[in-house]
Amino acid sequence: MSSHDNHPEGVAHHFETAEQQFDSGKLGIWTFLLTEVLFFSALFVAYTMYRDNYPEVFQFASQYLDTNLGALNTLVLLLSSFTIAWGVRNAMLGETKMLTINLIITLICAAGFMVIKAEEYGHKFHEGTLWGGHEHSIFQLDASKVDPEIAAHSKAWSNPDGEFSAAVKDLDPEFRQKLGIFFGVYFCLTGLHGIHVLIGMILLTWLLIRNLRGEFGPKNFAAVDFIALYWHLVDLIWIFLFPLLYLIS
Amino acid sequence: MAPTTNTLDRTNYLNATKGFMSWFWTIDHKRLGLMYLWSVIACFIMGGFFAMKIRLNLMPGAVDFATQTAEQMNAYNNAFTVHGAVMVFLVIIPSIPAALGNFVLPLMLGAKDVAFPRLNRFSYHLWIIGALLFVATLLIGNLDTGWTFYPPYSTGHTDPSVITAVLGAFILGFSSIFTGLNFIVTIHKMRPPQMTWFKMPLFLWAIYATAVIQVLATPVIGISLLLILVEKTMQIGIFTPELGGDPVFFQHLFWFYSHPAVYIMVLPGMGIMSELFATFSRKPIFGYKSIAMSSIAIAIFSFIVWGHHMFISGQSDLMSVIFSALTFSVAVPSAIKVFNWISTMYKGSISFSVPMLYGMSIIWLFGIGGLTGLFLATLGTDVVFHDTYFVVAHFHYVMVGSALFGFIGGIYYWWPKMYGKVVDGPLAKVGCVLSFLGFNLTFLPQFVGGSKGMPRRYAAYGSEQGFDDWNYWSTMGAMVLLAGLSIALFGLLRSFFVKGALSPANPWGGVTLEWQTPSPPPEHNFEIDPPTVGDPYDMSLVEYRGEVEGFLPVNPREDDPCVAYIAPEEA
C-alpha cells in the first residue's frame, strides 16, 4: 500500500504520526490509572465504613502498627517517586547513564519498601495481631482457640508492661472481633498495595534492561513516562494509606 | 462474471494469512472480533443448555415438590447458577462490545486498527482463560451460589468451585476493562480529522458510553471478587458476620459494578438499533444528538442507582428511598431512545430485512422490560416483587430481549461485511419471528406467576400453589425460543455452504464508513486512506446500483475501490 512507503519510523502501522501514537498511549495509561483508583476504592470504602461505625476500635487497633516504620516507608516511596520523575526527565533529554542510575535507585527503594513491609508483616504474624479468621489470631472471638504459644509471648494479649491501653483478652468479645476486622482491612489494603509495588518492580526492571540496550531517547521515552505514571499512583495510594492506617489517635 | 465489490476471490483479511497461529496470535481487530464472536456463541450454547435444563426441571410434573431429593435441588441450584454466570460474564457482557465492537469500531472510524492491537489480543486471551476457568468450575464441582456470589454463603462451607468461578470472573473482568480502555482511546485518538464527535455513528457513541462504564465499574467487581477469594481461602472476615464483617457491604460492592454492567449489556444493543433503524428506514436518524447524549446520560445515571437491587437486603430505609428516586432518572434517557427510533421509522421507506426485524422486536421487548423496571424501581412494589419471577422476567426482557436480540440483529447486519455472504432470506426471518414469539411465551407467563408470588430459585412448586399453568407455558415458550434461535444460527451457518450469494460492499445501504470498503475488508481495512467522511445518516449519499446488487456512493471518489472494482466491467 502506498501510504506505507512514507510511514514514519518507530510508529506502529495503524498510527499516522508519532504524536498520535504517544497521545494514545498517554490517554491509555491515564484511563488505566482511573481503573486502578476504582480498583482500590472498594477497600477504602470498607475502611471508611468500619472506621465510621467503630472509631474506638480503629483508634485502639492503630497502636499495633509501627508508625516509625510506616513513616520510613513513606519516605522511601517518596524518594523512589522523585527518582523516577527525574528518570523521565533523563529519558526525554537522552541522558541514558543518569536514567540507569535513577532506575536503579527507584528499584532499590521499591525493594527496600518491600523489605520493611515484610518486617512489619513478620512481626504481626509473630505476635498474632492478625485478622479474626486466622488460626493464630489473638482477636479470635473464641478466646480458648488462641494458640497458647502465640498468646504467651504476645504482649498485646497479656499486656505485661502496660504498653497498650488494655490487654486483648480483657476486651469485650465484640470489640475484639472488630479489631480482627481492622487487621483484615489493613492486610487487604497493604497487601494489594504491595502486589502493585511488586508489579512495579517487574516493570522497572524491564525498563532498566531496555535502557541498558540503549532503546530510550528523546524520541522514544513513552514507556518510561507511562510506567513512571503508574509508579506515582502506587506512591499516591500509600500517601493516603499511611495516615489512615498508622496515624489514628 | 458479473461486476462485484466482493473480495472473497481476492486477498482479504480472511485469507491473507493461513494457519491456526495466524488467527490465535493475530492482532487484527477483525479476526479478534470473529474469534470473540464464535467463542461467545459457543458459550451461549453452553448457557442455553442450562437454561433448558432449568425449564425442563420446572415443567409441571418433572420434579415433585413434596418428594424432591437433595440431589435434585442441588442440581437445580447448579443449573441456574451456571446459566446466570455463563450468560452474564461470558455471553452478554462481551457479546456486542468485544465481538461486534472489535470488528466494527475501527472500520466505522476509518482506522486501520484499534489503538492498542496487542492489548486487544491480550484481552481475548484473558477471556479464553476466564472461560476455561468457568469450564473447570463445571467439571470440578457443584457451584450453587447464584451468579451473584453473595457471602456469607459463598465464603462459607459451600462448594470450593466458587474459587475457580470467582477467579474466572475476575479475569474476565480484566479482559473487559482492557477492551473498554482500548475503545476509549481509539475513539478519542483515531477518528479521521473530518469526523467530529457529532459526526460519529451512534453505535460508536454507545460503545464509548459502554467503555466508560467498563473502565469505571469493572475494577470494583474485580476487587470484590478478589475479596471473596481471600475471604473464602483465608477467612479475612470483612464480609462474614461470624467474624464481625458485614455481608450487606459486599452487595454494595457487587451492585456498584453489576448495575452499570446491565448497561454494558444494553447500551451497545441500543447503538446497533440506531444504526438499523436509520439504514432500513432510509431516513436520517431522528434526534441524533439526543440519542448520543442519552447514551452518556445512561452511563452516568447507572452509577448512582445500584441500591435498587438491595431494597430487601437490610439496606437502610433512607438509602432505599434515595436509590428508588434516583432509579427513575434512568427511564428518561431510555425512553428518549425508544421514541427517537420510532420517530425515525415514521414516514420512512422501511424494508423488513432480517436485521430490521430484530430491531423492531427490540422495541417491543425493551418496552416491556423497561416499563416493568419501573415497578421494581418503586420501593413499595419492589418489596412485594423482589425474589419472585417478576424480577426474572423483567431482567430477561432487558438482557435477552434487548442485548441478545440486538446482538443477533447486529450479527445479521454485519455478517455480509464479515464473511462477504448474503444472509437475508425467508429462513432467517422465520428464525427471528419464532425467537420473538418463543421469547414472549417464555417470559410473559413469568410476569404473571411472579406477580402472584411465585418465588425465584425453587427447584419445584407444588401444584396446589397454582403456578403450574405459568410454568407449563413458560417451558413451552422456551422450546419455541430454542427452535427460533437454532434456525437463526442455522441461517448464518448456511451462508457458508450456499454457492454464490456474494454480498456487495454495501448490501443494506448504510452510510457509515464500514460500508465503503469491499466485503470482506482487506487486511488493513481500507485501500484508500482516509475514506471520505460525511454525515453518517445522510441516506442521499448512497444509491442503489442494480449492476452490483447493492449500494454505491452517489459521488464516488476516483480511487474508491468499490467503484474501481466494477469500473472495468462497465467500460
Add this chain to the structure above:
Amino acid sequence: MSDSSHGSEGHIGHVLPLSILIKVFGCLVALTILTVITGKADMYGADLAVAMIIATCKASLVCLFFMHLKYDRPFHGMIFLFSVMCVGIFLAFVALDAESYQEHVKDFKANEIAEQQLGE
C-alpha cells in the same frame, strides 16, 4: 489530530526542570514529617481532617509535578478527578447506608442476646 482542542499542542511531553523536582520532593518530605507530628499530637478531634488535608496536599504535589498534570492536557487531569469523584460518590453512599442500618444490627444483636437469656 482529532483531539487538538485539548491543551498544549505541537510537542510531545514536557521536560520538568530538575530544580522543581527537587523542591517538590523537599515539600513532600516536609509534609510527611508534619503529618507524623500532627498525628502524634492531640488535635482535639480534628486529627483525621488534618491528616487528610496534608495527604491531599502531598497527593496534589505528586499529581501536578511528578505526574506532569500541570503541563499536560487538561483532559488527563479531568479523567483523574473524575475517578476520584466516582470514589467519593461510592464512599458517601455506602458510608451513609452503613451508618443508618447499624441501629438495626444493634437491635438484632440485643434481641438475640435477650432470647438466649430467656432460653436459659
